[in-house]
Amino acid sequence: MLNYKRYKRVPVVDYPERQWPNNEIKEAPIWCSVDLRDGNQALIEPMVVEEKVEMFNLLVKLGFKEIEIGFPAASQIEFDFLRQLVERKLIPDDVVIQVLTQCREHLIRRTFQALEGVKKAVVHIYNSTSTLQRDVVFHKNMEEIKQIAVDGTKMVQECMKDYDGQVILEYSPESFTGTELEYALEVCTAVQETWGATADNKIIINLPATVEMTTPNVYADQIEWMHRHFKNRDCIILSVHPHNDRGTGIAATELALLAGADRVEGTLFGNGERTGNIDILNIAYNMFSQGIDPKLNIEDIKNISEVYERCTKMNIDPRHPYAGKLVFTAFSGSHQDAINKGMQALRERGSQIWEVPYLPIDPSDIGREYEPIVRINSQSGKGGVAFVMDTFYGFKLPKGMHKEFADVIQKISEKQGEVSPEQIMDEFKKCYLEQKEPLHFKKCQITDTETESGEFATLAKVLYTENGVEKSFEGIGNGPIDAVQRGMEEALGINIKVLDYSEHALTSGSGAQAASYIHLMDKNTGKTTYGVGISSSVTRSSIRGIFSGVNRLLY
Structure with missing residues (x-):
């Protein structure tokens, strides 16, 4: 029997004045890709410089205006990659690169060396603030942990004196979800005040679910509480960086946007430590499916998938939302029949609004094709076979004929499994078009x-x-x-x-x-x-x- 008593329940937030449940997502947030840092560090075989360049170019093509390109003080490869971007002039003027560093003086100085020649950069500093890490990792009290964040901010300011470019500061209280809210606010406010954030010189406060610890609504409560308790909220860009330990990272992110977040950090297809970061494409396509401009160029999911798999050497699951090979495929007979009827109704009505059962978006809008929508196996029904005959070959079988021909295909599928459209057409010819004897x-x-x-x-x-x-x-x-x-x-x-x-x-x-x-x-x-x-x-x-x-x- 599972020893469930080893685990304690994470407390919820006592926050009855929450407003996020009544809000709606109406526009895209600021997107920041962390594929080249958080995503890359989680790969079994991290990307080499040229693979990182290819990934960077893809992210630029997709329309990301903020891209975290690495931890340049962590290794020579990370340092050299940033220098490659600068020396090869690969950073567009409208793209801001982001670099990560701990709040340590030698790491921050090394980071600024790597940034030489970059016109505008986000310098992202962090330290863990959770009760657990304060106890078992750092052995420091609240004041000492807060001082690390303040000292890191001052070090960035000191290094800026010899830096020609513009710096935006981002601060993350790592393991925010395991930190007392009042204390998280205290630390973030200390950094905000030390930096001297203004409405014209905003600071990014990033509140990560470094480990997803409870249900998405609790994360939304935490974000809204911070959002409503920050001093000078107009001087802050409120960012979230959720992970997916409980499998609810997408929901947590969307609820965080309802709760006041302005910015989202994530990766393509959710690559990242453990169960991964949140999949920015998933959220963007969700917005698209609701008639919201996601502000990303994501019309060709096949090309995005190909570059991602080549650079990361990771495979996209066939059931992954929007990108998986099977997500626009129906095997169930009732689903196939409904799709068939929905497609016919769409054509007959000439509607400009997409409404087809079981297909939340038109696959062709994101570079997918209609051909794999319906696949026939022993679970399929008459509607699926009729859909294949219509969509692939233009034969609009009379309704009464659906079952007659589907029974023929059913017998084949029970013997061999999936039946291809070509085989279905061959059987149609044999059963009907080539019936010339006697x-x-x-x-x-x-x-x-x-x-x-x-x-x-x-x-x-x-x-x-x-x-x-x-x-x-x-x-x-x-x-x-x-x-x-x-x-x-x-x-x-x-x-x-x-x-x-x-x-x-x-x-x-x-x-x-x-x-x-x-x-x-x-x-x-x-x-x-x-x-x-x-x-x-x-x-x-x-x-x-x-x-x-x-x-x-x-x-």
């Missing part, structure tokens, strides 16, 4: 005639083969289909009824083909089936459909 339609002549009573009628003269032997018949009816049916009944000694008929164009243009669907019944047995024919002539396609149906029904 009866094979060759050609026909349709002319107007009169019945014995003098009424207008249609005369059909049909040439066909039966078991390879060429034969012909004539029939008179109220139209081509009726005339062919009557002629076949008399020539073959059968008793059939046309229950339904439909047709549509398969392609557009001068060479367009028509597809005709004939629903037939053997009046002697009550058995029914469909026949399908295609031709550039609607009349020929319908006659081929009758022959296809008779072959299926009787032979």
